[in-house]
Amino acid sequence: MRKTVQNLKVIENLQLNDDHHLLQLEVPDQLETIFPGQFANLLVNHSPGVFLRRPFSIYSVDYIKNTISVFIKEIGEGTRALGQTPVNSYINSMFPLGNSFTIPNEPEKILLVGGGSGVASLMNLAQELNKNLNDVYILIGARSSADLVELEHFSQYGTVYTTTEDGTQGEKGYVTNHSILRDQFGQFKRIYSCGPEPMMRAVAAKAKSQSVFCEVSLENTMACGFGVCLCCVTETIEGHKCVCTDGPVFNINQLKWQI
Amino acid sequence: MRKTVQNLKVIENLQLNDDHHLLQLEVPDQLETIFPGQFANLLVNHSPGVFLRRPFSIYSVDYIKNTISVFIKEIGEGTRALGQTPVNSYINSMFPLGNSFTIPNEPEKILLVGGGSGVASLMNLAQELNKNLNDVYILIGARSSADLVELEHFSQYGTVYTTTEDGTQGEKGYVTNHSILRDQFGQFKRIYSCGPEPMMRAVAAKAKSQSVFCEVSLENTMACGFGVCLCCVTETIEGHKCVCTDGPVFNINQLKWQI
Amino acid sequence: MADLSTTIHKLELKNPVLTASGTFGYGLEYDDFLDVSLLGGIVVKGTTIHPRQGNAYPRMAETASGMLNSVGLQNRGARYFATDIYPKLTKYNTNVLVNVSGSTIEEYIACAEIINELDHIAGIELNISCPNVKEGGMSFGTSCGSIENVVSAVRKVYQKTMIVKLTPNVTDIGELARAAEYSGADSLSLINTLLGMAINAETRKPVLATITGGLSGPAIKPIALRMVWEVAKAVNVPLVGMGGIMNATDAIEFFLAGASAIQVGTANYIDPTITLKIIDGIDSYLNYHKFNKLSDIIGCLQL
Amino acid sequence: MADLSTTIHKLELKNPVLTASGTFGYGLEYDDFLDVSLLGGIVVKGTTIHPRQGNAYPRMAETASGMLNSVGLQNRGARYFATDIYPKLTKYNTNVLVNVSGSTIEEYIACAEIINELDHIAGIELNISCPNVKEGGMSFGTSCGSIENVVSAVRKVYQKTMIVKLTPNVTDIGELARAAEYSGADSLSLINTLLGMAINAETRKPVLATITGGLSGPAIKPIALRMVWEVAKAVNVPLVGMGGIMNATDAIEFFLAGASAIQVGTANYIDPTITLKIIDGIDSYLNYHKFNKLSDIIGCLQL
Numbered sequence A, B: 001m002r003k004t005v006q007n008l009k010v011i012e013n014l015q016l017n018d019d020h021h022l023l024q025l026e027v028p029d030q031l032e033t034i035f036p037g038q039f040a041n042l043l044v045n046h047s048p049g050v051f052l053r054r055p056f057s058i059y060s061v062d063y064i065k066n067t068i069s070v071f072i073k074e075i076g077e078g079t080r081a082l083g084q085t086p087v088n089s090y091i092n093s094m095f096p097l098g099n100s101f102t103i104p105n106e107p108e109k110i111l112l113v114g115g116g117s118g119v120a121s122l123m124n125l126a127q128e129l130n131k132n133l134n135d136v137y138i139l140i141g142a143r144s145s146a147d148l149v150e151l152e153h154f155s156q157y158g159t160v161y162t163t164t165e166d167g168t169q170g171e172k173g174y175v176t177n178h179s180i181l182r183d184q185f186g187q188f189k190r191i192y193s194c195g196p197e198p199m200m201r202a203v204a205a206k207a208k209s210q211s212v213f214c215e216v217s218l219e220n221t222m223a224c225g226f227g228v229c230l231c232c233v234t235e236t237i238e239g240h241k242c243v244c245t246d247g248p249v250f251n252i253n254q255l256k257w258q259i
Numbered sequence C, D: 001m002a003d004l005s006t007t008i009h010k011l012e013l014k015n016p017v018l019t020a021s022g023t024f025g026y027g028l029e030y031d032d033f034l035d036v037s038l039l040g041g042i043v044v045k046g047t048t049i050h051p052r053q054g055n056a057y058p059r060m061a062e063t064a065s066g067m068l069n070s071v072g073l074q075n076r077g078a079r080y081f082a083t084d085i086y087p088k089l090t091k092y093n094t095n096v097l098v099n100v101s102g103s104t105i106e107e108y109i110a111c112a113e114i115i116n117e118l119d120h121i122a123g124i125e126l127n128i129s130c131p132n133v134k135e136g137g138m139s140f141g142t143s144c145g146s147i148e149n150v151v152s153a154v155r156k157v158y159q160k161t162m163i164v165k166l167t168p169n170v171t172d173i174g175e176l177a178r179a180a181e182y183s184g185a186d187s188l189s190l191i192n193t194l195l196g197m198a199i200n201a202e203t204r205k206p207v208l209a210t211i212t213g214g215l216s217g218p219a220i221k222p223i224a225l226r227m228v229w230e231v232a233k234a235v236n237v238p239l240v241g242m243g244g245i246m247n248a249t250d251a252i253e254f255f256l257a258g259a260s261a262i263q264v265g266t267a268n269y270i271d272p273t274i275t276l277k278i279i280d281g282i283d284s285y286l287n288y289h290k291f292n293k294l295s296d297i298i299g300c301l302q303l
């Protein structure tokens, strides 16, 4: 659908744990297709320290209820204010922005690797892949079991594996050390990843070494979100590209990562 | 009492009409005497357009409940945010600030003239004068009857007269044209006034012409409220004086008003 | 409806609201959000004779009521602009101006010459005030001598309206404005960004890859207003004011200070339709205060 | 508890948090709120040889994340300070500095001479950067020649620590800083306010009686940080940084950029106890990041 700026009504604000919220936002205009990986740029009201909008992946879309959801991890003033938006108030939202993950034409065996708030961009993707009958595996890493949220939701769309740094759930350690990456990596035709950059780089290195198709979703700092400020660039083989319009999703072969 | 900065809990927020609120604020520390005319400088949270504190007269003090009240007329972002502060939240308040009206030693016949939000500084004064057995008359002007609020409260402490510009209550016209100022002015030993400057100047001119004691409470724009920025000055016969510390109350003979 | 038209030298603007270079792309990026033709004009991204990759990432830091950027004139060069972008802009029924920059006077001239050939481009804005490039840019705009050199050189090759964009990072902007006027500027626009810096206390590193960057947004409005007012007293050419304009009231302040038109910059990022709201707001202001036309308030600050 | 002590030339400060001139009165106004002796030092209100009434009201305009003031050095003169105010300040167990200003070099000298006699005054801050006075003030601070004249003249009559306060309203602050250092400044403080303006669109009048005023507050922090960083590269004397510091993180940024101490200005109006919170916050930062002493981070921006 084309980019719009609309006031979306918060019809549900689910507190997932201490600092994670899932907001369901009602869209007044009829939704058209939103692709997995696209994001929304939200205006933060009543926060003296916040000047620009804040970008969030579109976590899921409900075309029947005509809603989109965003998953918010509170890390600063903007995310705190947004995470605590009361139900029935409005959030001015610019969306859908950015490109999207490439969906395979034929069903394939696919691995999604997410960490931190990066899992947000994988939910819509998992759902889409599942709808297209792909064989989806989802590996999610977190600090501790309390930070592993929405696993049930993910498990509707694929087989979920987890790691925690403190060993409270799943395998202990970083997501990039999970046994599935060691033992079964060769089985996957595609890898999609979103999360902290060191994690994505490790995943990308693995994929590259085995020549597996791999797309990552970047989270560069943005001023506009729609390709006019040129602040969000990443280095690609074709020069600087905007993460907000040429991305956020990049095939790792496009990036100039030293991996 | 000495100046303090404290978080005061809003225990009541009375909406008086469309844009007037009366906030009762609970003071954690034991209140000491607050004099009529003194003010509080309130911090506005969650308002990106507001940087400095906002000054408000202390409308009334309840030493038993240990509360102070402020009367807020919404005219901009700061007053709107403060006026809409929910009960049980906190307002960071610096108080008590400024000097106070001079209370006569013996009971006298006294006229208070107020307009707009200026009436706020007269309530505490009316109460104090009434306690000291003065014969108190209170003249209040407003645009329209809807803006005449708290009259019942005032009438506990004296005889209330009103004017409205549209004639919907009391005498029609400006407060400075009220018949009491024409016909009975000579009977008053003291005049205290607070409101729009043109109103105070008119009252002051009248008082001066008949050599009646007259104090006015000024509302200059302030940055600090406690005498350090020197932004709030008014011209007096002794040079520039700070409205926040040498005032807000001035005897009209101190001022350099051309009246 | 008040008469919002205004003139910048030979340019007739249907309303005084332009967009600031670097904040409106080529207009095309805004097609989803608004009808660009409704604007008084647009100033497209800073253009140089050679393609530029711009500076390294990170290029942006949010600050109190503002932002720092260090984009560094990333663009694909004047020739690419002329062949690939320009044809898409002829659909706009409004003034399209190109912001021209360079590292040497020769580069400015070469770039202006290419733009001079493009019929539908109404004028250029000569950017001698970019704080984010190592060579040229702002250094051209901080002394009278270099302003005279670059402005008069470009004047020789560029016939249509030439606006010269001034930097605020100077001791005496009035003096520099006079130098630009004297050297042939048809109009002056101001201000470009203020040189600033942000540090991340946790990592103990600068936030921007280039260490310093240009500050824009409402934080700088008081400085911008002051400079427009000073320059209005110093020169006779029409001024285009900008710096932190977020709404119609801000725009009115710039007109009162002496600007014949204004540019909206950073505000476009926050609300891409803000320019239309500003146009409406200016109209409401004029009607409410019973002015028939915009020109009634330009430079009419009451002292 | 980390070691927060720092030095500005001969001045030993128990911690690096000072208060900015014009924002802390004479300290006495804060006695109700905090124990002034806990601060690294205070810089009292701008003082001139003759009493000054300052500018007309209104003197203040709120702006986005900042404020404009046009107080214009209202004070009762150096002699009144020496006889009536100074005796009340000797109770403070911290460094008390006087901000000295003048309309002519002779006035600076006369004022400094009077302050030189006051034992308990640890030093002066030479204000050659006030934007709110018609004569002198900022005009002394915008050219190397005039800086040299006034700084070297005062140097001759003032023996204790002399900090020279620079204006940000210049093209090249590094150059001016070098002139001040060369002329005998023991330390440089920066920045004073940026010249700005506010207009009331409804009344169509300037908000300030003086039309322009000085901008302070978080809005200017990026500019202040950049200038401290530039000056740190240009000179060897210790720097006192200020401009929009609202919390400990802001202060840390100034230390990283190269300031040996900082001043808190406008923030004192909003929270009169903010200086103590900043001292605590600096201590927490150093502990958390495992630095034993403040000096470990001064100028340690990682490039």
Ligand SMILES: Cc1cc2nc3c(=O)[nH]c(=O)nc-3n(C[C@H](O)[C@H](O)[C@H](O)COP(=O)(O)OP(=O)(O)OC[C@H]3O[C@@H](n4cnc5c(N)ncnc54)[C@H](O)[C@@H]3O)c2cc1C
Binding pocket: A039, A050, A054, A055, A056, A057, A058, A070, A071, A072, A073, A074, A075, A076, A077, A078, A079, A080, A117, A118, A120, A121, A218, A219, A220, A221, A222, A248
């Ligand atoms: C395309 C895109 C999609 C995103 N999707 C989501 C999502 O679905 N859910 C979610 O919770 N978050 C998401 N983010 C991140 C989110 O935008 C930031 O967390 C948010 O902008 C921070 O705002 P704040 O005001 O809370 O923090 P700030 O106060 O601005 O920053 C707090 C701290 O975090 C750092 N920081 C801020 N933004 C980033 C960033 N993008 N990368 C690294 N460090 C940063 C700052 O430097 C600072 O140290 C996404 C970002 C992008 C670019």
Ligand SMILES: Cc1cc2nc3c(=O)[nH]c(=O)nc-3n(C[C@H](O)[C@H](O)[C@H](O)COP(=O)(O)OP(=O)(O)OC[C@H]3O[C@@H](n4cnc5c(N)ncnc54)[C@H](O)[C@@H]3O)c2cc1C
Binding pocket: B039, B050, B054, B055, B056, B057, B058, B070, B071, B072, B073, B074, B075, B076, B077, B078, B079, B080, B117, B118, B120, B121, B218, B219, B220, B221, B222, B248
């Ligand atoms: C000592 C003192 C006591 C006061 N007591 C009360 C009180 O008891 N109740 C009450 O409602 N208000 C009182 N006021 C006025 C109150 O402080 C202002 O209304 C408030 O600061 C406005 O804040 P704002 O953010 O809503 O408006 P802003 O957005 O700051 O201003 C809105 C408009 O009002 C104008 N304005 C702002 N402040 C003043 C002022 N002081 N005088 C004239 N014009 C102004 C501005 O220029 C602007 O045009 C008092 C002021 C002072 C100095």
Ligand SMILES: Cc1cc2nc3c(=O)[nH]c(=O)nc-3n(C[C@H](O)[C@H](O)[C@H](O)COP(=O)(O)O)c2cc1C
Binding pocket: A229, A230, A231, C020, C021, C022, C023, C045, C046, C047, C069, C071, C073, C099, C127, C130, C165, C191, C192, C193, C215, C216, C217, C218, C220, C242, C243, C244, C245, C263, C264, C265, C266, C267
């Ligand atoms: C991200 C960004 C890029 C910019 N690029 C340019 C540019 O290429 N050429 C130019 O003259 N000004 C450029 N500017 C400056 C703006 O045109 C404008 O002068 C400045 O931002 C002040 O206006 P504002 O506060 O409304 O944004 C840029 C500003 C920003 C924020």
Ligand SMILES: Cc1cc2nc3c(=O)[nH]c(=O)nc-3n(C[C@H](O)[C@H](O)[C@H](O)COP(=O)(O)O)c2cc1C
Binding pocket: B229, B230, B231, D020, D021, D022, D023, D045, D046, D047, D069, D071, D073, D099, D127, D130, D165, D191, D192, D193, D215, D216, D217, D218, D220, D242, D243, D244, D245, D263, D264, D265, D266, D267
């Ligand atoms: C109301 C006011 C008065 C000031 N008076 C003086 C002064 O007398 N002398 C001086 O050198 N600086 C003066 N300043 C400037 C401050 O000391 C400081 O340099 C400036 O405000 C920037 O710091 P801040 O952003 O923390 O306020 C004044 C600032 C304000 C806001």
Ligand code: FES
Binding pocket: A221, A222, A223, A224, A225, A226, A227, A228, A229, A230, A231, A232, A233, A242, A243, A244, A245
């Ligand atoms: S965020 Fe502005 S171009 Fe990407």
Ligand code: FES
Binding pocket: B221, B222, B223, B224, B225, B226, B227, B228, B229, B230, B231, B232, B233, B242, B243, B244, B245
């Ligand atoms: S408001 Fe600062 S001195 Fe009065």
